[in-house]
Amino acid sequence: MFSFLRWSSGSAALLGVTMTFGAIAPVFISAPAVAQTTSPSPSPGAEVNFSDVAPNFWARPFIQALAQRNIITGFPNGTFRSQQPVERAEFAAMIAKAFEQNQVRQLAESGFRDVKSGYWAASEIEEAFQTGFMKGYGGGLFLPEQPIPRAQAITALANGLGLSVDGTSANILRSYYQDAGWIPAYAINPIAAATQANIVVNYPNLQSLNPLRNLTRAEAAALLYQALVQQGKIEPLASNVAATNYIVGRNNGVSQTTSTTTSNTTTSTTSTTEPGTIGDIYALSTLNFTTLSSALKTAGLADTLKSKGPYTVFAPTDEAFAALPKETLNQLLQPKNRETLARILRYHVVLGELTSNELKRGELKTLAERPVNIQINPSTNQIAVNDASVTQPNIQASNGVIHAINEVLIPPNLNLNQLEK
Numbered sequence: 001m002f003s004f005l006r007w008s009s010g011s012a013a014l015l016g017v018t019m020t021f022g023a024i025a026p027v028f029i030s031a032p033a034v035a036q037t038t039s040p041s042p043s044p045g046a047e048v049n050f051s052d053v054a055p056n057f058w059a060r061p062f063i064q065a066l067a068q069r070n071i072i073t074g075f076p077n078g079t080f081r082s083q084q085p086v087e088r089a090e091f092a093a094m095i096a097k098a099f100e101q102n103q104v105r106q107l108a109e110s111g112f113r114d115v116k117s118g119y120w121a122a123s124e125i126e127e128a129f130q131t132g133f134m135k136g137y138g139g140g141l142f143l144p145e146q147p148i149p150r151a152q153a154i155t156a157l158a159n160g161l162g163l164s165v166d167g168t169s170a171n172i173l174r175s176y177y178q179d180a181g182w183i184p185a186y187a188i189n190p191i192a193a194a195t196q197a198n199i200v201v202n203y204p205n206l207q208s209l210n211p212l213r214n215l216t217r218a219e220a221a222a223l224l225y226q227a228l229v230q231q232g233k234i235e236p237l238a239s240n241v242a243a244t245n246y247i248v249g250r251n252n253g254v255s256q257t258t259s260t261t262t263s264n265t266t267t268s269t270t271s272t273t274e275p276g277t278i279g280d281i282y283a284l285s286t287l288n289f290t291t292l293s294s295a296l297k298t299a300g301l302a303d304t305l306k307s308k309g310p311y312t313v314f315a316p317t318d319e320a321f322a323a324l325p326k327e328t329l330n331q332l333l334q335p336k337n338r339e340t341l342a343r344i345l346r347y348h349v350v351l352g353e354l355t356s357n358e359l360k361r362g363e364l365k366t367l368a369e370r371p372v373n374i375q376i377n378p379s380t381n382q383i384a385v386n387d388a389s390v391t392q393p394n395i396q397a398s399n400g401v402i403h404a405i406n407e408v409l410i411p412p413n414l415n416l417n418q419l420e421k
Contacts, residue, residue: 048073050080057082058203059218061243062225065234071097072221082218089121089144091153091220092128098224099231101131101160112142119144133160137398150219151187151211157199157227158190165193172196176248177209181288181317182392187211199226200248212395222246278313278397279306288404291321291329298333299342309399310353314372314385316408324408331419340419343368347411353400356393359383370411385409 048067053060063080066072072094074080086094107129115122125142128134133156136142148156165172169192173180176195183191191211194200201222202208215223226247228234237244244250279302292315296302305311321329332341347368354364363371375384383390388407395402410416 050074050078052079053082056242057218058243058246059222061237061241062201062221063218065225066098066221071224072217080217083216085147085214086153086217086220087145088134088142088148089115089119089125091148091156091215092134092144093121093124094220094224095131095133095156095160096124096127098228099131099133099160101133103130104132105130108140110140112136112144113140115142115144128156128160131160132162133157147214149212150209150215151184151191153215153220153223154194154200154211155187155190157223158194158197161197161227161230163190163193163197163199163230165189166196167192169193176207178205178207179209179211183209183211195248197226197230198247198249199223199230201226201243201246202248203246206246206248212392277306277399278309278311278402279303288317289315291318292316295321295333295341295345298335299338299345301342301345305349305399307399309351311400312350312352312354313400313402314348314350314388314390314405314409315395315402316348316388317391317404317406320388320405320407323406328416328419331421332416334420336420340414343411343414344408347372347409355401356381356383356390356403368411370413372409 048064050063050067053063057063059082063072063082067074107126111117111122111126115125119125121144125134125144129136129142135156169189170180172192172195173183173188177183191200191209200209201219202210203219203222222243225234225237229236237247279296293302296305305313324332331337332344347366347370349367350364350372351367359374359376361374361376364374365371372385376382377384383393383403385403385405386407386409388405388409390403391406392404395404
């Protein structure tokens with residue numbers, strides 16, 4: 001029986017390393033009283049200009065339109081800080097300002113353990129949950145200061161607006177996005193529905209969704225604007241406005257919709273986990289890790305990677321497994337070769353959480369008790385693990401981090417020619 005538990009130590013990282021920004025809180029949120037700085041909100045309909053949003057900035061039309069409606073505002077010094085990541089609490093506050101949806105579920109009386117009653121966004125977080133937009137994590141957590149990934153933000157809008165997809169989600173996503181394979185499974189149907197509703201905005205490359213990247217304030221404004229268009233609350237941007245070039249489907253023969261969809265009312269007293277542990281992400285990232293998910297189950301390690309950790313995992317993609325000889329791959333997935341498969345998979349796992357910035361050149365001990373060799377190109381920062389390249393770094397989980405690689409790593413003391421046939 002192969003188990004990682006005997007190597008486990010330390011506490012789990014709660015869906016990635018919490019990022020702390022030195023910037024003061026934007027005006028649309030209420031910072032703690034001891035630090036709060038206020039400035040008057042603009043009158044509805046008044047033109048708003050931010051000193052750091054240039055006239056030709058791609059998201060300016062979205063930002064100005066929402067600022068005129070007091071849905072978003074800038075900072076007391078007159079800036080907007082377009083590239084600053086949006087935290088989950090901030091996104092909940094934006095949603096509360098933008099939408100007036102009916103309650104579809106009930107938050108448990110105890111609420112979220114990490115959102116105290118006096119927290120600046122407590123009521124907005126409760127509203128975002130109860131109207132179906134946002135979810136919590138396991139253990140009754142909301143992680144309010146965790147930056148929100150683009151996939152999660154788009155999913156929140158699609159769920160809160162009750163959008164549904166027309167067709168096969170995977171096919172729809174592949175037809176629009178070059179990086180569709182990185183969309184977690186929890187987000188596949190919602191993002192497909194949001195795409196069909198012209199809510200998704202991708203800058204600068206229309207076909208690059210970047211689902212795992214943290215949402216910026218400019219991107220949040222664009223998504224919220226398009227969601228309000230879908231609701232019929234705001235007029236679509238004129239076709240001659242440059243920003244429309246980044247609305248997915250808008251200029252690809254897909255009409256901008258303005259209809260609304262109503263969700264059925266349900267009641268929930270517990271939060272639902274969005275992508276959590278490494279084991280969860282393997283299972284959920286169905287468009288890129290189907291073979292790995294199957295291998296983990298065969299080796300009896302799927303549940304183990306849901307344990308405390310933390311771990312760093314170099315995860316072979318489907319393409320990486322496909323590069324193995326077909327007969328070898330088929331033999332590895334046979335129950336009689338389970339022990340060998342487990343050794344290979346453990347060779348991809350390191351105890352402790354190491355993001356791409358924390359990886360160093362040299363040997364790194366794995367749970368197979370054999371080291372992998374880490375190389376980092378100083379000019380490109382490209383990371384190599386043995387002969388494999390990291391193709392997607394820093395896929396965060398509650399118990400560690402995943403780096404996708406383009407080859408399957410084989411321990412040096414293992415001979416694949418000795419597999420049982």
